[in-house]
Amino acid sequence: MKSFGGLEALRGVGFAAEAGELLAVIGPNGAGKTTLLSILAGILDADGGEVEVGARAVGWVPQQAALYRRLTVEENLMLFARLEKHEDPAASVAEMLELTGLGERRGEIVARLSGGNQQRINIAIGLLARPGVLLLDEPSVGLDPRQRARLWEFVSGLAGGGTTVIFSTHDIQEAERYGDRMLVLADGEALFDGSAEELREAVRSEAPEAADRDFETAFVAYLHHRGH
């Protein structure tokens, strides 16, 4: 539960995620996705309810890239590796450069990189926490299709390695494609929690008139039927 003044941003949202699971939090803008992830990250305090995580750290990648645009790629990674108190920060930086494929651009000022590359560094910084759970807030916004593909390949790899990934998106197709499970949020309420097939099923039964249309249109009709 979370309110900002009189506005209830989240209401009775509850779910659990397994290790290695890719959970997509999907909903239109203003649904409360960022609020939910921020509470999970410990950035925001919930007004009610609780968050339980395993022993390993929770990595958080904010929707707006949180990095120093006047520093180089390497300087950014090095700073956060040092702040995370890594024993060998240089090795961690090398690992992240490898993982993000930005090794050749390590000496470049971040401000001069494309949005996609900035987002990769943003994610890499989140990964420096060596998290058991990684929270990605709309990670693909502003990326072109090729960058998106690379991003998801990278994230899937992480999940394959046992990291629980909770990502938010307003793109139903992306959620369906990369999420093992979807949590639909609208106006702070959880409307649905289940697999992509189950969501299609629910959409079909709620909004049969749009069932023949593409998934996105059908999903919008579904949200409309549920009063959003």
Added chain:
Amino acid sequence: MRWLLLKDLQILRRSPLQAALLVLYPVLIAVLVGLAISGGPERPRVALLNEVPDNARVSLSGTKLPSANVQRRICSRVECVHVHSRQEAVAKVESGDVLAALVLPEDLVNKINSLSTLAPGTPKVEVLVNESDPLKAAAVDDRIEALLAQANLALAKRIAVEGGKYLNLVIKGGNLPVLAGAVHVLGLQASARILEAIEPALPRGPLRAALSEVTEFATQASENLDIAGPLINRLAQPIRVEKVAVGGSAPPLETFAVAVAATLTLAFVAVLLVAGSLALEREENAYPRLTRGLVSTEALLGEKILLGVAVGLVVTVLMLAGLQIFVPLEWGRFGLWLAAIVVGGASLAAAGAALGAAAREVRAVSLLAFMVTLPVAFLSLVPSGTVGAGLYDVIKLIAAIFPFKPALEALTAALEAGNGSLGAPLLHLAILGVAYALIARLALRRFARV
């Protein structure tokens, strides 16, 4: 914390414009202050025609001055252009080469010397001015008038002493030097005594009564004229100025100017750098990421204040080294300077942090910091007595709640002995620093979350 510090220094290095402004602006102030100190108002050029013979001596009440002294005195106040004839002086004034010409006639010294004789003359000097530029003419008039007033005062004092001597002679009697020797003057007191002695020898009658009146007059006159002596002295300088410093002794102007330049530098660097750097953490969205277990709010604030103190210290010391060109400084007191700069810098940096916590855009915060620092600095320099009492109280309050004025006091005290205590402003700075750090912490916790 050191990694954050390193990061901020890297960012500063990558922001040459900001870094240059942070350094150049104070340097500009320093140079202006330095020039203001060393140059002073320009001395007006005045042509001087000195016709007084070289061997003439001003001789009044026993002291003799070579006439060259007079010339030296004049030329220390104005820039003298020596000319050799009246025509040359007139030509220079007319052409505008000089603002005025001063003619000291040949008989000037003799006439001055005659002032203390029984046949005093009227010494005259001639001033030729070109009044085509009224502003400059007024300035020259003021200079020359002040110069003449001083000369007149000095002469009047001497003449008063001389006059006192004559008076004394009349009262008490003595020798009056005249051309070939001396004339003995009886004096009123002796006259009265003689008359008193004669009086009983005369038969009672109108003659004795008249003599008695004369005796009485002589006694009265000698008593009253005795009082006249100091009165004549007073006449030379009717109002004597007695300066008593109440409430703190003012530091020498030059030391004060250096302290102002250095404190302005420290204030701009510490306040702007810290405010901007803290706002940058939020502009880059880094604040929530950092404070999510990596760094505490307190540690982040501490790092910013350290940054402000470190950079402020370097720039301020460099600036003091630069001001050394204009004003000699006591480098032996470096330890005290350091204390003043570090404590003052920390307090100013804390104020910068409080400003920086108020908004998330570096530009907005920098503007805010500028708009706060500059007026407060100027208000802190408003001397008492130049504005109304009520307004001055308000100014004093504003100056007291921002660390600029105490930092200025601390640095003034540190630069030179005898400029007030260092302890009180340091304590003031420490209290303000803690208060601003607490405000900054509160503001960050309240506003800087996602």
